[in-house]
Amino acid sequence: MDKTFVIFKPDCMAKGLVGQVLARFESAGFSIAAAKMIQLTPEKLREHYAHVADKPFFPEIAEFMGSRPVIVAVLKGEGVVAKVRDLLGPTDSTKAPAGTIRGDLGENMMINVCHASDSDENAQIETDRFFDPAEVLG
Known part of the structure; x- marks a missing residue:
């Protein structure tokens, strides 16, 4: 069963x-393999966003993502990585079509409801970053 990582x-x-x-997500046939509420620390944010940590907009991302507790989760199902990203729509909510999660509920490039892994490899890396193996069921 395929798995992906998401942040609410x-x-x-x-x-x-x-x-x-x-x-x-559940209506699309996916189920929860793990979930918990956490406060993202500056260290965890720098690790998670390492690919943009040297960009001028990183402090804004870190401030936003650390502004309140979030829910991190692992979803499982057939083809879940690509299908969850399709359900979400483009990262920029202003370009996301109606009917997608970001198109219906997001506001812009950062205020866009959910983060979701963009590949099977990154789903595993991100899951390992936020969960101990024993916390991921199924």
Whole structure:
């Protein structure tokens, strides 16, 4: 069974959208293999966003992502990585079509409801970053 990693971002948490977004994932046939609420630390944010940590916009991302607790989760299902990204729509919510999660609920490039892994390899790396193996079931 394929797995992917998602973060229900601070805007999702603040607007009370976690249940609605999770319901969309479950309606698409995916189930939860792991989930927990955490506060992202500066160290964890620098590790997770290492690919952009040297960019001028990184401090804004770190401030936003660390602004409130988030829910991190692992979803499982056939072809889950690509299908979750399709359900979310493009990263920039202003370009996401209606009917996608970001198109319906997001605001812009950063305030876009959820992060989702972009490959099977990154799904495993990100899952390992946030979960101990015993926390991921199924």
